[in-house]
Amino acid sequence: MTTKQTTGMYDNFTRSGRDTRATHYCAGCGHGIINKLIAEALADMGLQDRAIIVGPVGCGVFGYYYWDCGNISAAHGRAHAVATAVNRTERDAVVLAYQGDGDFAAIGFNNSFQAASRGEHFAAFFVNNAIYGMTGGQMAPTTLTGMKTMTTPGGRDPATAGLPLHVCEVFSQLDAPVYIERVSVADTPRIMKARKAIRKAIEIQRDGKGYALVEIIAPCPTNMGTDSLKAAEFCNTQMEAEFPLGCFRDRTAEAVPRPPRPPAPTPMAFFADTHDDDAPAAEVDEAFGEIRLKFSGFGGQGILSLGLCVAEAARMEKRFITWFPTYGPEQRGGAAACSVVISGKPIGSPAVDHPNVLVCMNQPSYERFVGTVVPGGVVIVDETVTRTVAPPEGVRLVIMPAISLAAKLGVPKAANTMMLAALSRLGVTHVTRDNLIRALVDSFAKRPALAEKNVTLFEAAEIEADSRIRLG
């Protein structure tokens, strides 16, 4: 029971719902001492205005009754995730996470470990009392071998319950932490060392140097089923035998404070500079109607970019457009397809079930989609596709040697450009040749040499397409 006024703590703990200066901790509990050491450190260093303590779920949950600084109560085990966000967004704050062993090392272990590995800028105070205190004395990851708890009534059996988890030793495998030390608050000399370690971890935050972890061995007489003296004795002997005290890491001297954020543009400036396509918004033109196109073939044939080119060109003409690709494993499995809708009014479904225009660059896609084309529509297939199925009545078939022509012209990858030229000559996209070419050039914005080459290819393919269209 703390009744003496502690610096860094509220004068009165009214947040508990009572007018009191007594904490909620049991007699002999280590939490009360640690709460006090942290409070005094913040007060002595003049950091209460800057300090934000992220509390656990466990016996330490009510730290906010006492600490006169900013307080956030996190979900069970998540204090490291919460503190990550706080230190990333409040760079001048002194952020502390306070957690028990169940909270830190069981449910929250990965959150703790990953935050430490990222080298987040906060201090972690990890209270190891070898037990789940708040829920009534169940096994914690730090429970000693053979130790009796409510969930290890016969004593912790390594065969079924594993061995005690050594947090400092494990965290010492990480590169990022600046400071890692294990201390104890089981007697006065130990408390003095704990005091020093806690202050050091807080100083590291004050100076913006990085992640610090202080594991604190703490007696829990209530759940150890004993009195304060024996609980302290248990800490000093059995717990320290398993969890030796000492400093595991101290790179305080070398650690450099993180640099301030450079000034940044507004979204308006950012998108105007780097992302404005300089294309007009769509305009309603009921007379235009709607063209639904499907592009299909193998992944790697440039199917998706072919669809994009057509969509982009239509966009330059103020049409409403949608483009929708196959994605996920369907795409990786070899098939590639995309749906494009060009319309004179806002578009309903972007999925093209019945295309007016179908482009097929391989056999499976031809077989899959040819039957879906609407009467009056057109199918353009690569000549390598065997027309095992006839297109529906009233559907025009155009055969284009896209793959072989591209190879002959020296750019096998440009088969899609051959198809684009065929679409242009057929006039089925109702987009001007100029805009199709402009979209084609734009698609190679990052590789201007390829852009030029593709325009030459496009022109060659137009001639071929004309002969094919006449034939067809």
Added chain:
Amino acid sequence: MTKFIKGNEAVVVGALYAGADVYFGYPITPASEIAHAAAAWFPSLGREYVQAECETAAANMMFGAAAAGRLSMSATSGPGMSLMQEGISYMAGAELPGVFVNIMRAGPGLGNVYPEQGDYNQAVKGGGHGNYQCVVLAPASVQEMCDLTLRAFALSAKHRTPAILLADGLLGQMMETLVLPQEMPPRPDMTAWAVQGTPETRGNLVKSIFLNAHEQEQHNRHLQERYAAMRADAAHEAYLCDDAEVVLLGYGISSRVARSAAEELRAQGVKAGVFRPVTLNPFPAEALCKTLDGRKALVVEMSNGQFRDDVQMHIAKEGKRYQSVSLVNHMGGVVVTVDEVVKAVRISF
């Protein structure tokens, strides 16, 4: 300014204009482009980007950012959304704002990566533990992926509860022309309650724990008042409904299919219209009943009737006579076709 981009990318544009300070993410198809765009753009604009170790962490990071009075967001799909429920419940309990984006895919379990709307109940009815609600917005275009992200931030801050942008794989992956917003809205002032490591906020406390049952009840009642106040922000879109004999109901991508179907039905001489909730919570129940007014109704959804059941519940809650509402749906990543909707209308009515 316009940009031809994916729905997923448009979300990030919206977030940046909304003033989002930080993005916490974990990759998952079909939502990953949101993380990609955020990773590229957030740092360029002086905002933070953090790849979380899992979605549980991402949601709890949002809790932390919001506790510090910052605007944060995360995006995921079904499996990740399930993990985020812990953080969402804690945020609702602590009255913290933040925007969660769910690019729905087929479930349950791992399911697949194709579009579905099976997380409707999870989003609209809670999802996590406790008596809470989130603002839920259902975009239906790339433009709305941006605009409703902006609105989600505003409503979330206004009502101090998390907002969910409920979209699906198709909306996320498709590209349309986005007209970029022209300006940033004013920043909500959160200094009254946020914990920011400043002298003014030193006495603030963010928590969801109320040990005393009566206090916890009082807190719950206070939350319900917030949710009641939310109703004023219900929004919908009605298309060709004025003279409609049949009203097609759907949200998100289903409403786009319904729109095409209504046009096709009208071409065939059937007067069809579309009613689409833009906000799923608050639900535009009054507008729905006014629009329906006893007319034939057919729901288009990519789930098992969750949305249809909710429509009927809202009709009943508005004190209207029971009305049968037909359903045309698919699950598992299969998209409802325009033909199927047209056929269902012709057969049913």
